[in-house]
Amino acid sequence: MSHFDLVVESVRRDTPLIRSFVLSAADGEPLPEIDPGAHLRVVLPDGRDRPYSLVALPELEAAGKWALGVRLEDPGQGGSRYMHALAQGDRIRTSAPINNFPLSIGPASPVLIAGGIGVTPLVSMAAKLARHGKSFALHYAARSRDHFAFLEELRTICGDRLSLHPDDDPDLALDISALIASLQSETPIYVCGPAPMIDRVKAEAAARGRDPEKLRYELFTAPVADPQGDAAFQVELKSTGQVFDVPPGKSIIDVLESGGVDLLYDCQRGDCGVCQTVVLEGLPDHRDAVLSDAERASNKLMQICVSRAKSPKLVLDL
């Protein structure tokens, strides 16, 4: 896999939980332009890597630099803690940009819906739409007024196309049902945020018979996994018969990789679908944003990056 060695040019505290980082190439060459929706996988000191969305801001792109926004997750998420400890001049290694959430620019005016740190890819989308002279609207929800990241940039890019929705203001909190009901059937929707927001947008869109092809989404918080509420379970691999113990706080991918099993995965948030695995026996505890309701109910497929087990053991087609 190609990689980039980057230097942290600056760190900014955007909100009490979100920091943004401007990055340049360690060799001084300009970094390539990125497609809105792309993310990088940042290599952590222990060799694991974590995905963070790139923010394509016009003035940075012109200077050949990239930016990332990172929310400090709870202590289980070592990646965000590592990122928040970075200072100007530090170096990081990343993957090349990967885009599972591309923007299509067509005749219809898209609506962008962001929740919390999920705004990062949508900043890039708004910037590209504005640059192409396209009309769009960006609805941005956060827990309160001081939790809006990239606010100055968004105001510059979007002007009156930006609507802010602090959850703690009953007059301004985002009403997803009313928003979706107000959209024309051909309006493309891009949503990035926590799983409950995405689920709600998907459900409202489905209830109104909207074309699922016009709804693109990316999950943008670590899946909710309360280690205290999670039980240990076992995973058996069909190919070798090996059995692994998956403790609370570790994913199936974490455990299998440590045991030397070669796996395909990307987002590790349950929204890209790359790690999808066939379940031969047992009952998965689905925590992804990929499977349809019918697939979930069949219990024959699961995303092994985030989902766990309701039964003591799963047999997987691996």
Ligand code: FES
């Ligand atoms: S790695 Fe993306 S859904 Fe599991």
